[in-house]
Amino acid sequence: MTTESDRRAGVVALLPAAVLVLAALCLRGPFAAVGPVLDDLGDELSLPTAALAVVTSLPLICFGLVSPFAPTLAGRLGLHRAVLAAVAVILAGIALRLAGVVGLFAGTVVLTGGIAVVNVLLPAVARAEYGRRSAAVVGATTGSMALSASLGAGLAQPLADATGSALAGLALWALPVLAALIAVALLVRRRPDRATPPPAPGRRTAILRDRVALSVMAFFGLQSLSFYAMLTWLPGVLESDAGVSPVRAGVLLAVGAVIGAPLSLVVPPLAARSRGQGGWVLVSCAPTAAALVGLLVAPAAAPTLWAVLYGLGTGSAFPLAMTLVLLRSRDVAQTGRLSAAAQSVGYLVAATxxxxxxxxxxxxxxxxxxxxxxxxxxxxxxxxGLAAGRPRLVRADA
Structure with a gap:
């Protein structure tokens, strides 16, 4: 029989996961919301198209450049405190974007730098909190990121219209980030983790020479490239080749992006139970292949189907990539290093x-x-992915 104390213990055990999911909800919306209001930003700030294109490319470049420093920051501040500091940086970056043209660029750099650190450290925090059960929590956080991207894209124009300003609409993302900051601060009070010496320079770069780590990095980067190519150009392909209206193209993009949320709850725990994940790699690649072939051969025949298939493929590949970071590393510290390497290399690849x-x-x-x-x-x-899916671990000295 379940007692009241058992129920309370269960609720307490779920609190860290809820905090991580809330933090993850802030990791895609603040920059996914920029694309749909680019024209409004250009009119509001008198910016040319070339300058607006730089705004859309900055996040991926910042992810790649900042990610390697996340483990060092965690070593100096402690894992949970580093996440708290990074969420505070995200909030500062959102506020900074209100300061005109300079603020838009500077704020984008600042907030995506904070996002990069949280991106890297979330799997390590999940592992520190839940150990071998962390795959389900990582799945929940990646699902929250997918939902964040969909909300950012879908709400951007309505928020800009409601506030009368594209910049003011973007600034409303400060509200969920503030809620996440408070929640993470409360978690930090319960988890006074101590700072540890950062890994030696040789230890930080050793992971770049490990074959298992390199395969995980490659899979992470290439699936990210497919996703961000979809996020950027799928509406254009649908409008040009399939004859879809701009409004419908935006809706289909949002549908494709949000599919990743439920998949993120299913793929990590199931994939973690398998000895190898090669079959899951095949399952994640097949829908994307079908979507691309469909868009090439008969784009107007079933544009909704192609968008859904693209979303199924990319939506399952991302949580699988995050799960491989967990499964191929030996401990919390190595999870952090592998996550940093995969996201640094991966997002620089994705930016191309x-x-x-x-x-x-x-x-x-x-x-x-x-x-x-x-x-x-x-x-x-x-x-x-087939190489990364083999049941091997990164070397202990990496």
Missing amino acids: GPFAVGLLHDVTDGWTAGLVLLLVVLAAQLAA
Whole structure:
């Protein structure tokens, strides 16, 4: 029989997971909300298209450049306190974006720097809190990120219209971030983790020479490239090749992005139970391949189906990549290092995807070359994933 004390203990055990899910809800919306209101930002701040393109590319570059420093920050402050500091930085960056043109660029750099640190440390915090049961928590946080991206894209224009300003609409993301800051602060009071010496420079770079780690990094980076290429260009492909209206194209993009939320709750715990994850890699790549082929061969035949399939593929690949970070590392510290390496290399790789597809579109005046490139990338993602899915661990000295 379940007693009242047992129920209370269960609730207390779930509190850290709830805090992490709330923090994850702040990790995609603040920059996913920029794309839908780019024209409004350009009019409001008198910015040319080239400058607006820089705003959309900054987040991925910041992710790649800042991620390697997250384990060092955690070593100096403690894991939970580093997350708290990073959430505070996100809040400061959102506020800074209200300060005109300079504030938009500076605030974007600041807030995405904070997001990068939380991105890296969430799997390590989950592992520290829940040990071998952490895969389900990582799944919940990645699902929260997918929901965040969908909310950011879907609410951007309504919030801008409601406030009468694109910048003011973006600033409303300060509300959930403030709630997350308070929640993380309360968790830090319950988890007074101590700072530890940061890893030696040789230890930090050793992971870059490990074959298992490199395969995880490659899979993470290539699946991120596919996702951000979809986030940037799928509406354009649907409008141009499938004859879809801009409004419907935006809705289909939001649908594709939000599919990752329920998948993130299912994929990590199930994949963690398997000895190897190669089968899950195949399952995650197949829908994306079908979507790309559909967009190439018959884009107007079933645009909704292609968007849903693309969302299924990318929505399952991201939580699988995060799960592989957990499964291939030996302890909390190594999880943090592998997460940092995967996200640093991965997001720098991902930043090339939207640029390359856009460049091919400009050169060829069509989307065919870009879609073929994404199929080639998907083949490389499959190969890297099959290698990362083998039941091996990163070396103990990495």
